[in-house]
Amino acid sequence: MADERLKAWIRQARADWEAGRATSGSECHRRYWLQQACEKGIKALGIVLWNGPAADDGRFRHHFLHQHSPLKELADEAAADPKFPKSLHLLVRQLEAELAKIDGEGLLRKVDSTTPRKDPTEVSYRYPFVDTAGQEIAPVDWTATDWDAYQGNFAGVVAAIDRFLRAVEGRRQRGRTPS
């Protein structure tokens, strides 16, 4: 059952990645799907690693699986709440250690920090927002250069997420059989 859940997260992350790298659609839509692929990949890695106490499962879901920027949200909660469960605090560290090794350039962490927002004063993948010059921007207005600055170089992000998802899928497959 746990493996089926993990497979589903990886499958959806891969489908989002495929949509993100497709040449059709606008830049903002491709970037949104890449963000989604990264988000689901990080959640899949969290599911792989998580072996904490059952009493903390609910908070694992709430602060990690149900968040748009799972790593950032979990880290922010851990920093803000002195009574945050230790297991989750240590999970942040374990995720960061894994990502630092997989993603030396820091692209996945950069994408993780670009939370899809509705707040009109924040950059959004999906909703109009006001930029730093005070101009009303629709995400579709932004050029590839704008998105590169915000999310990271397109080709680099595509490649980083692809490598990451392959690694998580490889880990899942190894986990099925004793090695």
Next chain:
Amino acid sequence: MQDAPVRRILTIMIPREKVVELVDAHARLEEPTTGAIWIRPEAGEAWLVEVIPSMPDDEKADEPTFFSPGVEFRFPLALIAGNRRSLEAAVRRHIDLARAVADGTVVLDRGDAQPLVELAREVSRAA
């Protein structure tokens, strides 16, 4: 009559360099690990005692947090983590932990690990 299948017991040896690699990764985090002791090397998990100065005081610092094998660090992990004061208190309270730390291998020491090992040896001798 067919013989019963031979039961194979797999002992997974975790290479020291992999444990060191993980500890190094923890030492490079924003809130770094400053001391690490590998205990119970015969266990199937990597048992690490890590000193993390930024962690709040913790009366249950002796309790391990378990992780499944990851993508880059492919072994199960049992992590006993806390700030130095909490870990010292845990070593004083739990003789089994003191013995394990006393017999452990220091894999990172920025001034916190060796004193913890020495305290554990004192506690073990006094027990």
